Amino acid sequence: MNKKERKLLVVDDNIDFVHFIRRALEQENYRISIALDGKTAIEKASTENPELILLDMKLPDISGEEVLERVKEINKGIPVMVITGYGGDQLAIDMMRKGAVDFLTKPLEPRILIKAIKNALAIHDTRQEDKKFNPYPSLEIFFPFLAHEIRNPLHAISGALAIIQKRCNLKDQFLTQSIKIIHEEVQRLNDFVQGCLNFVRPPDFIRFSEVNLREVISVTVSMLAHMFESESNKIEITVKADPDLPKVYVNYEEIKQAFLNIIKNAYEAMPEGGELSIEASETHESPKMIEVVFTDQGVGIKKEAMGSLFSPFYTNKPRGNGLGLALCRRIIVERHQGTIHIESEEKKGTTVKVKLPATRLQENTPGEAS
Ligand SMILES: Nc1ncnc2c1ncn2[C@@H]1O[C@H](COP(=O)(O)OP(=O)(O)OP(=O)(O)O)[C@@H](O)[C@H]1O
Numbered sequence: 529m530n531k532k533e534r535k536l537l538v539v540d541d542n543i544d545f546v547h548f549i550r551r552a553l554e555q556e557n558y559r560i561s562i563a564l565d566g567k568t569a570i571e572k573a574s575t576e577n578p579e580l581i582l583l584d585m586k587l588p589d590i591s592g593e594e595v596l597e598r599v600k601e602i603n604k605g606i607p608v609m610v611i612t613g614y615g616g617d618q619l620a621i622d623m624m625r626k627g628a629v630d631f632l633t634k635p636l637e638p639r640i641l642i643k644a645i646k647n648a649l650a651i652h653d654t655r656q657e658d659k660k661f662n663p664y665p666s667l668e669i670f671f672p673f674l675a676h677e678i679r680n681p682l683h684a685i686s687g688a689l690a691i692i693q694k695r696c697n698l699k700d701q702f703l704t705q706s707i708k709i710i711h712e713e714v715q716r717l718n719d720f721v722q723g724c725l726n727f728v729r730p731p732d733f734i735r736f737s738e739v740n741l742r743e744v745i746s747v748t749v750s751m752l753a754h755m756f757e758s759e760s761n762k763i764e765i766t767v768k769a770d771p772d773l774p775k776v777y778v779n780y781e782e783i784k785q786a787f788l789n790i791i792k793n794a795y796e797a798m799p800e801g802g803e804l805s806i807e808a809s810e811t812h813e814s815p816k817m818i819e820v821v822f823t824d825q826g827v828g829i830k831k832e833a834m835g836s837l838f839s840p841f842y843t844n845k846p847r848g849n850g851l852g853l854a855l856c857r858r859i860i861v862e863r864h865q866g867t868i869h870i871e872s873e874e875k876k877g878t879t880v881k882v883k884l885p886a887t888r889l890q891e892n893t894p895g896e897a898s
């Protein structure tokens with residue numbers, strides 16, 4: 529059976545780049561339409577009904593940002609992938625907030641471009657299917673809207689609080705205490721929303737690169753030392769890693785996030801202090817894996833809790849969200865085909881073993897957690 533031809537609209541005034549896209553996609557089953565300026569792009573978005581738009585930010589007439597907004601007014605569900613020659617995290621965040629499904633920077637490798645397009649179309653198709661069969665939106669779609677609605681008032685509260693702090697008599701102890709409580713609770717709610725957003729975000733295979741896990745470990749250890757400034761001198765951290773540890777092909781930010789959560793748990797498990805050892809080495813199995821073992825001397829985990837550790841919202845901490853390990857599992861097992869295992873003995877300590885494939889992975893075959 530012939531695979532369905534997919535309609536793409538490429539919006540860019542740089543002819544060389546348009547040719548590059550044509551060449552990169554010529555073996556694939558795409559029908560490509562071109563718009564060299566913003567006005568044509570908006571017109572074509574409504575008359576040609578493309579399934580995906582590849583949009584450059586710098587256009588000769590109107591800004592890419594405005595095109596994105598106008599296209600979304602015409603058809604909210606249409607996926608738009610932003611491709612620009614310049615960028616920065618803030619621009620990427622702004623564009624994603626305005627509804628872009630992905631953000632890529634030039635120069636682009638054809639392989640990455642094709643992967644990004646397939647990924648965007650696959651997510652779009654799943655959402656269409658969801659709409660057909662399920663009158664309720666999936667969590668992945670619904671939560672970002674909800675998060676947006678929660679975060680806006682939180683920003684407003686933080687702003688108002690800053691003004692109160694400036695204008696009030698801060699010698700009043702009750703007032704200072706109340707401001708501190710509001711501040712902490714706003715921060716907590718923000719962290720919770722961020723945790724849920726990280727959890728529901730679809731996998732992002734585009735941002736994979738060769739990463740040295742020694743580097744991830746050292747970055748996370750120093751980040752945590754800053755976060756837990758007052759506890760830091762009570763906790764001794766030793767890191768052992770083979771100097772020629774092979775690199776892994778992963779999403780750096782995600783693995784950093786997973787390690788942060790594991791080390792954060794270790795800190796929280798050792799309020800009186802103790803040792804945390806982190807060891808990274810290559811295993812001798814096939815395919816090759818890199819194993820990172822985190823061992824703390826903290827409070828340990830009760831036997832009956834062992835089965836629930838990776839469930840979202842499972843926590844025994846008064847102010848925990850129970851999202852740290854659920855997110856680790858998602859990142860390591862579902863998105864990187866690795867494994868995560870936890871062993872623990874109450875009052876003795878906990879060992880978390882993470883394995884990640886040392887070679888490039890194929891998407892879609894998750895690993896395991898226990
Ligand atoms: N190193 C550890 N030592 C002792 N208990 C742990 C350790 N790591 C995890 N746990 C237990 O597993 C539970 C779930 O951990 P998880 O990181 O998912 O959530 P949390 O730490 O409670 O909250 P969050 O990470 O969202 O702030 C913790 O509440 C704790 O009971």
Ligand SMILES: [Mg+2]
Nearest residue numbers: 789793852853
């Ligand atoms: Mg945690």
